[in-house]
Amino acid sequence: MNAASGVKKTGNLPMIRTIKDRCRVCFTCVRECPAKAIRMADGQAEVIGERCIGCGNCVRVCSQKAKQMYDSIPEVEALLAGGGRVAACVAPSFPAEFSDLAFDQLVGMIRALGFDLVAEVAFGADLVAREYGELLRKNDSKRYISTSCPAVFGYVKRYHPQLIDSLAPVVSPMIATARALRHFYGKDLNIVFIGPCIAKKGEAATDEVQGEIDAVLTFSELRQMVNSAGITSDNVTPADFDPPHGGQGALFPVSRGALQAAALPEDLTSGDIVAADGRSNFIEAIKEFESGDLDARFLDVLCCNGCIMGAGISSSAPLFRRRSRVSKYVRERLSHWDRASWERAMDLCADLDMSRTFHPFDQRMAGPSGPQIDAILARMGKRRRDDELNCGACGYDTCREHAIAIYKGLAESEMCLPYTIDQLRVSVNELAVSHDQLAKTQQALMQSEKLASMGQLAAGIAHEVNNPLGVVLMYAHLLLDQVTPEHDIHGDLKMIAEQADRCKKIVAGLLNFARQNKVIRQPADVRELVEHCLRLITVPAAIKVNIEHRVKAPVAELDADQMTQVLNNLIVNAVDAMAGGGSLTLITNGDDAQVRFIVQDTGCGIQRDNLRKIFTPFFTTKQIGKGTGLGLAVSYGIVKMHCGDIRVESNADPAAGPTGTTFTVTIPRLGPGE
Numbered sequence: 001m002n003a004a005s006g007v008k009k010t011g012n013l014p015m016i017r018t019i020k021d022r023c024r025v026c027f028t029c030v031r032e033c034p035a036k037a038i039r040m041a042d043g044q045a046e047v048i049g050e051r052c053i054g055c056g057n058c059v060r061v062c063s064q065k066a067k068q069m070y071d072s073i074p075e076v077e078a079l080l081a082g083g084g085r086v087a088a089c090v091a092p093s094f095p096a097e098f099s100d101l102a103f104d105q106l107v108g109m110i111r112a113l114g115f116d117l118v119a120e121v122a123f124g125a126d127l128v129a130r131e132y133g134e135l136l137r138k139n140d141s142k143r144y145i146s147t148s149c150p151a152v153f154g155y156v157k158r159y160h161p162q163l164i165d166s167l168a169p170v171v172s173p174m175i176a177t178a179r180a181l182r183h184f185y186g187k188d189l190n191i192v193f194i195g196p197c198i199a200k201k202g203e204a205a206t207d208e209v210q211g212e213i214d215a216v217l218t219f220s221e222l223r224q225m226v227n228s229a230g231i232t233s234d235n236v237t238p239a240d241f242d243p244p245h246g247g248q249g250a251l252f253p254v255s256r257g258a259l260q261a262a263a264l265p266e267d268l269t270s271g272d273i274v275a276a277d278g279r280s281n282f283i284e285a286i287k288e289f290e291s292g293d294l295d296a297r298f299l300d301v302l303c304c305n306g307c308i309m310g311a312g313i314s315s316s317a318p319l320f321r322r323r324s325r326v327s328k329y330v331r332e333r334l335s336h337w338d339r340a341s342w343e344r345a346m347d348l349c350a351d352l353d354m355s356r357t358f359h360p361f362d363q364r365m366a367g368p369s370g371p372q373i374d375a376i377l378a379r380m381g382k383r384r385r386d387d388e389l390n391c392g393a394c395g396y397d398t399c400r401e402h403a404i405a406i407y408k409g410l411a412e413s414e415m416c417l418p419y420t421i422d423q424l425r426v427s428v429n430e431l432a433v434s435h436d437q438l439a440k441t442q443q444a445l446m447q448s449e450k451l452a453s454m455g456q457l458a459a460g461i462a463h464e465v466n467n468p469l470g471v472v473l474m475y476a477h478l479l480l481d482q483v484t485p486e487h488d489i490h491g492d493l494k495m496i497a498e499q500a501d502r503c504k505k506i507v508a509g510l511l512n513f514a515r516q517n518k519v520i521r522q523p524a525d526v527r528e529l530v531e532h533c534l535r536l537i538t539v540p541a542a543i544k545v546n547i548e549h550r551v552k553a554p555v556a557e558l559d560a561d562q563m564t565q566v567l568n569n570l571i572v573n574a575v576d577a578m579a580g581g582g583s584l585t586l587i588t589n590g591d592d593a594q595v596r597f598i599v600q601d602t603g604c605g606i607q608r609d610n611l612r613k614i615f616t617p618f619f620t621t622k623q624i625g626k627g628t629g630l631g632l633a634v635s636y637g638i639v640k641m642h643c644g645d646i647r648v649e650s651n652a653d654p655a656a657g658p659t660g661t662t663f664t665v666t667i668p669r670l671g672p673g674e
Contacts, residue, residue: 014049022066029058030395053154054199056311075215080114087117091195093253095329096308096322097219104238122246124177129262131170144168150203151303161360196310218312244345253307277302368407376403380419393417473500521557533567542581550589569631570599577603597665605652605659
């Protein structure tokens with residue numbers, strides 16, 4: 001490089017980086033990157049410097065401004081402050097950016113920044129066009145790929161290194177202009193290229209041409225510099241470009257403009273000259289050129305849709321408006337063109353070396369085998385060809401390309417939208433299950449709190465009422481013994497005794513409910529437990545009793561007396577629900593961890609609104625005098641003390657199917673500490 005700049009450059013300049021705080025993981029940059037130089041890591045899009053060709057597509061398409069190109073402004077400011085002569089080389093695509101300025105106003109603004117010379121790269125393009133023409137005339141059998149676009153030959157060096165010999169050994173218009181300016185103005189001249197291309201920053205830093213260009217500014221960076229300096233078209237003196245002036249090389253930034261400048265028309269009948277441009281077209285053209293499907297002698301390729309669409313342009317104007325602006329500028333310049341001066345300048349550069357070499361920078365990665373691809377796809381739920389939707393949401397055209405990128409460490413499975421949706425659906429279902437379990441746990445907690453409160457209340461009532469109630473009951477029976485049935489007060493005394501006896505049962509239930517009994521677990525045969533309970537209860541003849549022992553290991557550790565109370569309550573309730581007869585089924589089953597008692601009846605069922613109340617103390621659907629509403633509440637407490645679970649299913653609507661109720665009591669085979 002020129003020592004005057006004082007800036008050391010390396011062969012592989014990191015042209016673009018990601019601002020992670022702004023990246024929203026939309027995969028747009030992955031989709032738009034022709035070199036697939038963007039790696040997804042931990043949910044962030046990271047540009048891999050070695051694989052990046054500097055096309056700038058990611059910069060252009062990122063709506064969050066998360067992609068930032070290498071900032072050359074400090075280098076240029078250092079050059080301008082260094083005291084040496086500094087020339088600005090302006091790319092011929094400038095009308096596409098500075099449509100609001102006349103060319104002489106733009107030149108005046110650039111000079112106002114401190115540049116000593118402002119030259120057109122169009123002249124360098126003319127030199128390159130001449131080299132292309134001579135190259136093809138001297139080598140009839142050789143096939144070439146144009147090398148004006150640094151993103152294109154950067155792509156070939158990295159991903160098609162076997163085509164290195166097919167790259168035209170000709171410098172780009174930028175380098176050609178630099179060599180011409182030093183030829184005319186001296187070798188100590190510092191040169192800054194100003195253009196639409198981010199890849200030019202990388203080209204200037206490559207080992208093959210290092211030092212020929214001291215810094216590269218994009219048009220957007222030039223705008224930033226003039227705005228920061230307070231320079232406008234109103235406070236500068238308009239000026240023309242410094243010689244040498246360009247000719248038809250000014251058409252280079254337009255697709256096929258290089259062919260017109262080199263007098264190499266694209267003849268569709270011969271197919272000798274073929275032009276291609278755009279993110280996907282240039283890659284396909286190179287692939288077909290390599291395979292031989294495209295047998296053109298000269299392939300003119302641009303990574304963008306012409307340089308007028310470069311990522312270093314800040315204009316939002318559409319393609320053909322930019323193209324029209326360049327064409328208009330070229331027409332106006334050629335209408336006042338001094339052809340003789342141009343020819344003299346071209347002749348003075350006849351012996352100027354316009355050649356260069358290219359060296360491979362192979363960035364190809366070994367791909368996976370077919371089974372490895374299938375395994376990666378299977379992890380994303382794509383086990384058949386029909387599962388491969390090829391929707392492109394991940395940034396890759398096909399699911400298999402995505403799988404290959406995952407294998408190479410460039411992508412993640414989560415980039416697949418259908419896969420992520422399926423995973424989200426699974427997570428939602430798991431959350432729904434967790435929510436349901438939480439709701440049931442909350443309901444059980446509320447029930448436990450309710451039982452605890454009622455237990456305290458019941459204990460107080462039982463102790464206060466039990467003694468006077470016993471006195472009332474004793475004297476009522478004494479009085480009944482002293483009067484004959486024909487006596488006038490015999491009926492009243494009998495009523496007192498019956499109601500006092502009912503109160504005694506209620507108080508006894510309260511005491512059972514409030515008593516903080518401990519569970520005394522002992523081995524018990526659940527089959528014998530069920531049959532013992534049936535012997536304690538009188539079942540009407542109209543009710544058919546079925547016992548099904550499905551449990552393979554009938555012995556479990558439980559408190560037999562307390563579980564007898566639970567089963568008695570459930571069986572009595574079932575019998576009461578079948579006043580007109582029916583079927584009572586008692587089932588025992590279980591597994592290695594728990595045993596279950598199932599009590600089924602074909603009775604009237606429990607209304608849906610009452611299902612959530614059945615374990616509430618004193619709630620009963622029986623007639624007055626038939627129940628206390630404490631049986632199920634006591635049973636619930638006993639089951640929970642066993643660390644078990646009690647559930648109910650019931651249908652009270654004949655239109656919905658057979659009526660009846662099923663209680664399922666689940667008890668662990670072993671206690672918590674065993």
